[in-house]
Amino acid sequence: MAVDRRHDDFDLQTFFPYLVRIFYRAVSGSISDIYLSETGLGPPEWRIMVVLGPYRSMSAGEIVDNSSMDKVTVSRAIKKLTTAGLIRRDIDGNDRRRVALKLTQEGIEMWDLLIPLVKEREQQLLDGLSSEERRQLVELMAKVRTNAGRFSEQ
Amino acid sequence: MAVDRRHDDFDLQTFFPYLVRIFYRAVSGSISDIYLSETGLGPPEWRIMVVLGPYRSMSAGEIVDNSSMDKVTVSRAIKKLTTAGLIRRDIDGNDRRRVALKLTQEGIEMWDLLIPLVKEREQQLLDGLSSEERRQLVELMAKVRTNAGRFSEQ
DNA sequence: TGACATTAGTTTTTTTTGAAACTAATTTCC
DNA sequence: GGAAATTAGTTTCAAAAAAAACTAATGTCA
Numbered sequence: 001m002a003v004d005r006r007h008d009d010f011d012l013q014t015f016f017p018y019l020v021r022i023f024y025r026a027v028s029g030s031i032s033d034i035y036l037s038e039t040g041l042g043p044p045e046w047r048i049m050v051v052l053g054p055y056r057s058m059s060a061g062e063i064v065d066n067s068s069m070d071k072v073t074v075s076r077a078i079k080k081l082t083t084a085g086l087i088r089r090d091i092d093g094n095d096r097r098r099v100a101l102k103l104t105q106e107g108i109e110m111w112d113l114l115i116p117l118v119k120e121r122e123q124q125l126l127d128g129l130s131s132e133e134r135r136q137l138v139e140l141m142a143k144v145r146t147n148a149g150r151f152s153e154q
Numbered sequence: 155m156a157v158d159r160r161h162d163d164f165d166l167q168t169f170f171p172y173l174v175r176i177f178y179r180a181v182s183g184s185i186s187d188i189y190l191s192e193t194g195l196g197p198p199e200w201r202i203m204v205v206l207g208p209y210r211s212m213s214a215g216e217i218v219d220n221s222s223m224d225k226v227t228v229s230r231a232i233k234k235l236t237t238a239g240l241i242r243r244d245i246d247g248n249d250r251r252r253v254a255l256k257l258t259q260e261g262i263e264m265w266d267l268l269i270p271l272v273k274e275r276e277q278q279l280l281d282g283l284s285s286e287e288r289r290q291l292v293e294l295m296a297k298v299r300t301n302a303g304r305f306s307e308q
Numbered sequence: 309t310g311a312c313a314t315t316a317g318t319t320t321t322t323t324t325t326g327a328a329a330c331t332a333a334t335t336t337c338c
Numbered sequence: 339g340g341a342a343a344t345t346a347g348t349t350t351c352a353a354a355a356a357a358a359a360c361t362a363a364t365g366t367c368a
Contacts, residue, residue, distance in 0.1 A: 007208045007262070008269045012220070015204075016276050016292070017185045022222055023295040024178035026302035031171045033306055042324085050169075054161045060347060066166070068176055072326065075348060097333045097346045108161070115162045122170050124305045125298050133294055138170070140291040141177040144279050148180035151278045196354080214317060227355065229318060251316040251363045 030125060034117050039110060044069055044077035045086075049103070049111055052087065057102045059092075086110060184279060188271050193264060198223055198231035199240075203257070203265055206241065211256045213246075240264060 012018050028043075035046045051066045052058060058066070064074050078101065081087040086107035092098035103111060126134055166172050182197075189200045205220045206212060212220070218228050232255065235241040240261035246252035257265060280288055 007266055010207060010269050012205055016279065017181050019292060019295060020178055020181045023299055024174055025222060026299040027171050027174045030302040030306050051166055053164060068179060112161060115164050125301050127301050128297060129294060136290060137294040138173060140283060140287055141173055143282060145177055145180040147279050147281050148184040151184060
């Protein structure tokens with residue numbers, strides 16, 4: 001009458017993707033705390049500010065390519081940032097579908113405020129890791145990412 | 155007439171939280187590919203299946219504590235899983251607010267199907283990393299997570 | 309014991325996000 | 339030169355998630 005209880009054993013607390021998730025949430029939460037409390041920007045708006053920076057000028061599509069966000073999210077965030085006066089949209093003379101995006105003076109000032117804070121937090125996150133360990137961590141994450149690419153998009 | 159262009163320099167491609175984000179997205183996408191195509195479960199439902207496992211019985215609140223999801227998401231996912239016949243809800247005799255959750259036979263069968271697949275994918279993600287490197291990666295993520303805890307909830 | 313606080317979980321409302329369809333501009337190539 | 343295909347970006351619509359308010363049950367302590 002004994003039921004077969006032979007299942008694959010599985011421990012969530014050591015399951016790698018789970019560890020990655022709680023790691024990611026800790027890190028991203030730690031950064032979003034800053035730009036949220038400091039400016040009220042949401043994650044997509046923040047990411048656009050950051051890929052743009054004080055010098056660069058990019059199209060919406062280039063931002064998509066450099067931010068791992070999708071078209072729609074980027075388009076909406078651009079609208080918000082424009083309304084808030086943080087970026088300027090200049091329609092391209094040659095190709096009138098393209099819009100060149102640039103931080104305004106006000107946007108640059110916000111960038112200047114935020115960047116030192118998030119860089120400081122970045123260092124705090126890496127506290128207690130030697131530079132060799134930091135290098136390793138980044139390298140290992142990159143390796144895993146390469147593996148994911150190979151096994152997913154068949 | 156020269157404008158002051160002395161801004162903090164910042165490179166997104168080496169910004170640690172950005173690297174963590176694309177790393178996380180690669181890993182979680184790689185796993186969700188599997189349970190999505192194999193079962194149609196969404197991430198919250200999958201996570202509950204996994205924390206529960208074939209033996210354990212937990213309350214909704216315990217699942218919240220063990221899954222880094224919030225109350226509402228868990229409550230809704232439980233409803234879906236119950237409707238789908240994958241988990242059973244037993245109201246606690248002593249405390250009638252509590253509901254003990256358990257996988258049904260059908261839920262266990264799905265678990266038995268999925269776990270070997272995701273464990274295989276886990277290994278594929280870690281392909282090319284020595285066991286020493288795997289240990290290091292996990293340990294370094296844990297360190298960063300500890301740091302995040304210290305600096306965030308002031 | 310009985311008002312007040314707490315806890316478990318759900319429902320409602322609002323905000324975010326993502327997928328699909330769409331518009332407008334440009335390219336391709338016959 | 340102009341129909342067909344492609345590209346950039348937006349809008350619309352549907353699904354997911356987060357926040358807030360709520361219900362029901364239990365605990366506390368005067």
